[in-house]
Amino acid sequence: MTSSGPVSAGSPVKPAAALSVARGRVxxxxxxxxxxxxxxxxxxxxxxxxxxxxxxxxxxxQTARELGYSYNRSAASLRTDRTNILGVGFHDITNPYFAELLAAIEETTTAHGRSILLGTYGEDLERQDRVLNTLKEYRPDGMILCAAGGSTPDTFAHLIAAGVPMVQLSREITPDLDFVGSDDRHGTILAMEHxxxxxxxxxxxxxxxxxxxxGANRYRGYCDVLARNGIPVDPTLVYPGHGTRENGSKGIQAVLDAPDPPTAAVCMNDLAAFGAMLGLRHRGRExxxxxxxxxxxxxxxxAQWYPALTTIRNFQDEMGRTSAEFLxxxxxxxxxxxxxxxxxxALVVRxxxxPARA
Known part of the structure; x- marks a missing residue:
């Protein structure tokens, strides 16, 4: 029963071709x-x-489909002061780690009746500023951000001034905003102790x-364990750079050329580790x-590489889900x-x- 009374199931509906309503104006x-x-x-x-x-x-x-009706989100947002859109700003989605974070965010936001609008900016601060401004123009109800390297609290000042609720994910810039991440220092301590x-x-x-x-916290864990064991940091065994396959391959070959080469390496992330594994093979080593x-x-x-990679599990499913819930x-x-x-x-040994060779 409806406010207009029952509608006959046999009421005729003109075919879509006979309708003169322009698509988008229904x-x-x-x-x-x-x-x-x-x-x-x-x-x-x-x-x-x-x-x-x-x-x-x-x-x-059926009639709405035939007429080409689409929901007017802008009009609805004016009525409710909500768009039900959440902005997500990531520096990288080519890294499967961030793709897995994004999947968890989307699953959670969808369950709460929200949609996401994604912007990416690499490690480029100027591009990040443009992307965040563009996301802001869509009037999202809030944003989840993984900032580009070198970001500062001022990076988000225009969003804060606009009253945009925000959650920092994985990378922390300021204690004044919500943050969800992993205890990165502890993760590297686990790796080093192993x-x-x-x-x-x-x-x-x-x-x-x-x-x-x-990066800062993972490197701090590395230095802390060396110091605890009376081992000095050797600059020739530290290779700087973003965590990419290419840098992982270059890095492993650079440290192997050190006067006193290493027998093991901790990598910033799995991508760098995959590159390091390939770099070892270029040297005829496994x-x-x-x-x-x-x-x-x-x-x-x-887990699919051969040999499977020993790594630190950061529980990105839970991180992504929690960041959406926080927002x-x-x-x-x-x-x-x-x-x-x-x-x-947690350490995952594969x-x-x-053991180090004698």
Missing amino acids: TLQIIADRLAVSTATVSLALRGSPLVAESTRVRVQ LIGLGHRRIAFICQNQKIST AGPDFSIIGCDDVQEA ISRIADPAAPPRRLLLTP GTTA
Whole structure:
């Protein structure tokens, strides 16, 4: 039963070709007039409301498709002051780690009736500024951001001034905003303690990057474990750069050329570790039996390599899901104190680590 009374299932509907309504201009009123029902009935039917008889709901939805009706999100946002869009800004989605984060975010936001609008900017601060400004123009209800290297609190000042709720993901720029990430220092400590337990003393760090919080914290864990074991940091065993396959390959070959080369390496992330494994093969050596390598992130690909990669699991599914939940909570309560969640990583031992050779 509807506010306009029952609608006959046999009421004729003109074919789409006979309609003169321009696509993109179809309104609820046009559909209602076409079917001789109220606009309230049309609105409820398009939302799948059980208050509308199934036969009516089917006819309304079919007519809407034939007329080319599309939901006017802009008009709805003016009525509710909400767009139900969440902006997501990532520096990189070619890295499977961030693709996995994004999948978890999208799954969670969809379950809460929101859509996401994605912007990417590499490690380019100027491009990041342009992308964030563009995302802001779409009036998202809030944003989840993984900032480019070198970002500062001022980077987000224009978003804060505009009143955009924000959550930092993986990379932390300021304690004044919500943050969800992994305890990166602890993760590298786990990796280093594993290698030292296997008898390694000459341990390289591949793709050191102090411009991002993840890089700074992982390198700090590396230095802390060396100091704890009375091992000085050897600059010839530290290769700087972004965590890419290319830099991983270059890095492993650079440290192998050191006067006193390493027997093992901790890599900034799994991508760098994959590159290091390939670099070893260029030298006729294999990760595991000939040289120990540990990555970080435990992307799905890590278990599929041969040998499978020993790595640090950062639980990116939980990170992505929690960041979305944090943002939805922040939108509901903008004045709440900032929240900070550090997930505890875990060491996953596979085939790329082995005891140091005597």
